[in-house]
Amino acid sequence: MEKNIEVSLLFDFYGELLKPSGRQAVDLYYNEDLSLGEIADRVGITRQGVRDSIKRCEQLLFQFEEKLGLYKRFRELENGLDEISDTARRIIDSSQNEEVCKLALKIESAASDLKE
Amino acid sequence: MEKNIEVSLLFDFYGELLKPSGRQAVDLYYNEDLSLGEIADRVGITRQGVRDSIKRCEQLLFQFEEKLGLYKRFRELENGLDEISDTARRIIDSSQNEEVCKLALKIESAASDLKE
Numbered sequence: 001m002e003k004n005i006e007v008s009l010l011f012d013f014y015g016e017l018l019k020p021s022g023r024q025a026v027d028l029y030y031n032e033d034l035s036l037g038e039i040a041d042r043v044g045i046t047r048q049g050v051r052d053s054i055k056r057c058e059q060l061l062f063q064f065e066e067k068l069g070l071y072k073r074f075r076e077l078e079n080g081l082d083e084i085s086d087t088a089r090r091i092i093d094s095s096q097n098e099e100v101c102k103l104a105l106k107i108e109s110a111a112s113d114l115k116e
Numbered sequence: 117m118e119k120n121i122e123v124s125l126l127f128d129f130y131g132e133l134l135k136p137s138g139r140q141a142v143d144l145y146y147n148e149d150l151s152l153g154e155i156a157d158r159v160g161i162t163r164q165g166v167r168d169s170i171k172r173c174e175q176l177l178f179q180f181e182e183k184l185g186l187y188k189r190f191r192e193l194e195n196g197l198d199e200i201s202d203t204a205r206r207i208i209d210s211s212q213n214e215e216v217c218k219l220a221l222k223i224e225s226a227a228s229d230l231k232e
Contacts, residue, residue: 013184013186014184016183016184017133017180017183017184064133067132067133068129068130068132068133070129070186073190074189076230077193077230080226080227080229080230081230083226084200084223084226084227087219087222087223087226088219088223090219091207091216091219091220094213094215094216094219095211095213095216097210097211097213097216099210100207100210100211100213100216103203103206103207103210104207104220106203107200107203107204107223110196110199110200110203111196111200113196114192114193114196114197
């Protein structure tokens with residue numbers, strides 16, 4: 001079963017909407033990097049059961065994003081904030097005015113805080 | 117039944133996760149401003165049925181936000197972008213440097229685009 005990097009990103013976003021058992025399996029597989037067999041031993045179901053549960057959760061995560069699109073929207077916001085930071089940095093580099101530099105630093109730091 | 121302004125905001129955010137029938141009832145009640153009786157006539161169930169359905173959906177919307185907190189996070193991002201816009205505007209007002217003003221305008225416009 002191939003791991004899809006997008007699943008871990010969507011899991012961070014929508015994981016709380018999954019049922020606890022599925023959420024645990026996805027977490028162990030994607031974040032703790034356990035094998036299907038190890039997860040099966042840990043939670044006391046078959047390897048195939050774990051696999052099915054993870055597959056179902058993956059589908060749900062993609063469905064949540066298809067319906068809400070909030071992950072995409074956040075990504076766009078983050079990219080926009082990066083651009084704002086870069087532009088603020090260019091102001092700092094090209095201005096001798098102390099007040100202007102202070103304001104540009106304020107923007108740079110606000111943009112970086114918002115990304116967290 | 118009192119209308120809660122927060123419900124319409126959460127509905128914009130998470131409405132797609134509701135079942136179609138509940139989503140329709142909430143939409144007609146909160147966005148189209150129909151009465152419970154009018155919705156009952158429109159969808160062919162009892163007034164009490166409409167009321168129950170809306171109540172259930174309201175609870176679900178609050179649960180989604182409790183679990184994911186994405187609406188709160190977006191609000192914070194929007195407030196942060198407003199602050200960035202204001203600060204960029206202060207740079208424009210206090211600098212004579214054409215290049216600096218151009219960069220600050222770029223920030224102001226990026227922050228406003230990102231809010232949409």
